Amino acid sequence: MKVFITRQIPEAGIRLLRDAGIEFTEHTEKRNLAPEELVAACKAHDALLSVGGNKLDADFLQACRHLKVIALMSAGYDNLDVATAKALGIPVGNTPGVLSNATADTAFLLMLAVSRKAFYMHKRIEKGEWGFFDPTANLGIELNGRTLGVFGLGSIGTALARKCRGAFDMEVIYHNRSRNEAAEKELGARYVSFDELLSQSDVLSVHAALTPQTEGIFNATAFGKMKPTAIFVNAARGSMHQENDLLDALRTHRIWGAGLDVTNPEPMDRNNLLLQMPNVAVLPHIGSATEEARGGMARMAAENIIAGLKGAPLPHPIG
Numbered sequence: 001m002k003v004f005i006t007r008q009i010p011e012a013g014i015r016l017l018r019d020a021g022i023e024f025t026e027h028t029e030k031r032n033l034a035p036e037e038l039v040a041a042c043k044a045h046d047a048l049l050s051v052g053g054n055k056l057d058a059d060f061l062q063a064c065r066h067l068k069v070i071a072l073m074s075a076g077y078d079n080l081d082v083a084t085a086k087a088l089g090i091p092v093g094n095t096p097g098v099l100s101n102a103t104a105d106t107a108f109l110l111m112l113a114v115s116r117k118a119f120y121m122h123k124r125i126e127k128g129e130w131g132f133f134d135p136t137a138n139l140g141i142e143l144n145g146r147t148l149g150v151f152g153l154g155s156i157g158t159a160l161a162r163k164c165r166g167a168f169d170m171e172v173i174y175h176n177r178s179r180n181e182a183a184e185k186e187l188g189a190r191y192v193s194f195d196e197l198l199s200q201s202d203v204l205s206v207h208a209a210l211t212p213q214t215e216g217i218f219n220a221t222a223f224g225k226m227k228p229t230a231i232f233v234n235a236a237r238g239s240m241h242q243e244n245d246l247l248d249a250l251r252t253h254r255i256w257g258a259g260l261d262v263t264n265p266e267p268m269d270r271n272n273l274l275l276q277m278p279n280v281a282v283l284p285h286i287g288s289a290t291e292e293a294r295g296g297m298a299r300m301a302a303e304n305i306i307a308g309l310k311g312a313p314l315p316h317p318i319g
Ligand code: DGY
Pocket: 052, 073, 074, 075, 076, 077, 099, 236, 287, 288
């Protein structure tokens, strides 16, 4: 039994595969595989451990219907046609939960960095622009006691809300597909409509899954309903916000600032105008990039591969 791994993964996952006697091929080149390369590689293997955004759509799945299991090393599965995989009888799994803290930390870092223009200040020092102390310059805004709005209060959104309650005593409101009663009880989180989330949040942080319903949902209309003092944070998927609309909202002071760990496309062009704005902080999709989270994700993906190749139920199935 052989598994194809689309990128080099942490040793924790490799060790599990080795211990289980599973052969593997790791695509170690630092580049994305073209769709036809992925199909060709999968044809020579029995299972796929997929890292990154390779499109695993209906065409791919039809071509690779022999696969005994597909294990994503990610929480998000917007790149995979789950319905077709299920119809073809291919078990599919992902790695939720283990990256929640790391991703929430990233959102927390972004909101704080934006509120104090930290990335921009760093750039100014590098350019030799640290001048005399001016009490009217470099002013940010404080997060203490403000309202955190979470779009998608699952495990990442809840981890962020917990941090914001503890660190800044923030009030938590949220909008979700369904009510999260546990978070309401633990954090006093209040369910609100999407419009209320937009109009009441001081920091609006996106943690929902990318679906046809959420794609592009943060557009000019949405930004137009936010407070002029609001900070928009996205550590989920870049396609949920319309980048030109965000740029306009920032330029016209419709909103105060933005922190992005995800962009559309990725990587972001180095000349992107957002990178020049004082109240913007951008990171290169590092939400889950900690030793702990990535090690855990690799382990979970390997566990799914091992179970799938044995014909056993996946320990971390999608859906
Ligand atoms: C996820 O797990 O979905 C992260 O965005 C890493 O891809």
